[in-house]
Amino acid sequence: MAIGERTASERIAAERERYVARGVATTPLVVARAAGARIWDVDGREYVDFAGGLGCQNTGHGFAAAAIHEQVDHYLHQCFMVGMYEPYVEVCKLLDEVWPGQSDTRSLLLNSGAEGIENAVKIARVATGRPAVIAFDHAFHGRTNLTMALTAKAIPYKDGFGPLAPEVYRAPAPYPYRGVTSDNAIEGLKQLFKQDVRPERVACIVLEPVQGEGGFIPMPDDFPRRLEEICEEHGILYVDDEVQSGAGRTGPVWAIEHYGVEPDLLVSGKSLGGGLPLAGVTGKVDVMDAVPPGGLGGTFGGNPLACAAAIAVLNEIRTDEFRARAEELGGRIRARLELHTGDGEVRGLGPMLALEFAERTPERASRVTAAARERGLVLLSCGMYGNVIRILVPLSIEDELLERGLGLLEEALGDADAA
Numbered sequence: 001m002a003i004g005e006r007t008a009s010e011r012i013a014a015e016r017e018r019y020v021a022r023g024v025a026t027t028p029l030v031v032a033r034a035a036g037a038r039i040w041d042v043d044g045r046e047y048v049d050f051a052g053g054l055g056c057q058n059t060g061h062g063f064a065a066a067a068i069h070e071q072v073d074h075y076l077h078q079c080f081m082v083g084m085y086e087p088y089v090e091v092c093k094l095l096d097e098v099w100p101g102q103s104d105t106r107s108l109l110l111n112s113g114a115e116g117i118e119n120a121v122k123i124a125r126v127a128t129g130r131p132a133v134i135a136f137d138h139a140f141h142g143r144t145n146l147t148m149a150l151t152a153k154a155i156p157y158k159d160g161f162g163p164l165a166p167e168v169y170r171a172p173a174p175y176p177y178r179g180v181t182s183d184n185a186i187e188g189l190k191q192l193f194k195q196d197v198r199p200e201r202v203a204c205i206v207l208e209p210v211q212g213e214g215g216f217i218p219m220p221d222d223f224p225r226r227l228e229e230i231c232e233e234h235g236i237l238y239v240d241d242e243v244q245s246g247a248g249r250t251g252p253v254w255a256i257e258h259y260g261v262e263p264d265l266l267v268s269g270k271s272l273g274g275g276l277p278l279a280g281v282t283g284k285v286d287v288m289d290a291v292p293p294g295g296l297g298g299t300f301g302g303n304p305l306a307c308a309a310a311i312a313v314l315n316e317i318r319t320d321e322f323r324a325r326a327e328e329l330g331g332r333i334r335a336r337l338e339l340h341t342g343d344g345e346v347r348g349l350g351p352m353l354a355l356e357f358a359e360r361t362p363e364r365a366s367r368v369t370a371a372a373r374e375r376g377l378v379l380l381s382c383g384m385y386g387n388v389i390r391i392l393v394p395l396s397i398e399d400e401l402l403e404r405g406l407g408l409l410e411e412a413l414g415d416a417d418a419a
């Protein structure tokens, strides 16, 4: 390359600066191609992918490509409300088969996780005839008006975007590393019922079994069950947000399976569509059917290509082999991360793992993700203070590539400490 000539990445980044809204935060990575757990940038550089397009590639880049190609030749879009098609029905059938409980279910398909959560709340309100919704500390449920209100981080997600949706209340969530136990959280919820909203006015609670953007905080073993009991006592519906923790991310299809709790409504998204936009709301029949015909839907929800991908994904993640491999990967990643705990904490469920630094500032984690990128590893941070390194590696990764990625991560941790 001649002196002064720009790389393809630099050229596209400059055009991005000129034409793309500043509010969409980006890293310097400009992708040309991806396969499995590898990404190549537009300058031909290879990266190990520990981000999976923000948790959307549990089965690996390209996994559903053949199923999508096959569907492309039939039709791209119908709108399920205009002309039904079997792939939509098949996804709902598979979601019923992998439901974490004994109840019969029905499902609704949508375009994004946020849209899924919005619809779960709509359904819960109709089913209960109640207005209020309870979300938890460190929650992330999306960026639409209602889900923004449910999300627990002012900057950058909420600040200035109000007025936010009303009738949203927040309860403490367990966070043992920072001293909040299940007992504290249950106490806080009971106090909320006294101070702010009577339980008889609450339609649903919404909880991620492993909080994602909030810092990869797995709920303690007892918490979902205790919450379920409180919900049953007061006729409140339990909405399980599996957008990030589901679709095989923690080993079983849904993270709630670790807790033995059957939710009333379950929201799926991200990896469900194998890289195409797809979300689902699955719920007990009487809850789902509370909404009359026409009350739910949307133009693109359950797009045929996304459904074809989801059928392939669901049939893969429900297998014993997928789960066993995910658990094996989780064990290996955890063992390596634990070598670097220092004064921080390694935590997660299965291979949904993270390392939180003790300091409540984002600088160190930012240095690690930047150093990782320099070395050829795509890595993300998260957490209320931006001080958590999270791993969302495609679970199809081969041993040798995982070793390479973990080695790069260790080097990046060293770079960040040396800086």
Ligand SMILES: Cc1ncc(COP(=O)(O)O)c(C=O)c1O
Pocket: 111, 112, 113, 114, 115, 117, 140, 141, 142, 143, 208, 212, 213, 241, 242, 243, 244, 245, 269, 270
């Ligand atoms: C737990 C959880 N719920 C909901 C959402 C919103 O999903 P989407 O970005 O597809 O709207 C996310 C996105 O990160 C999430 O992690």
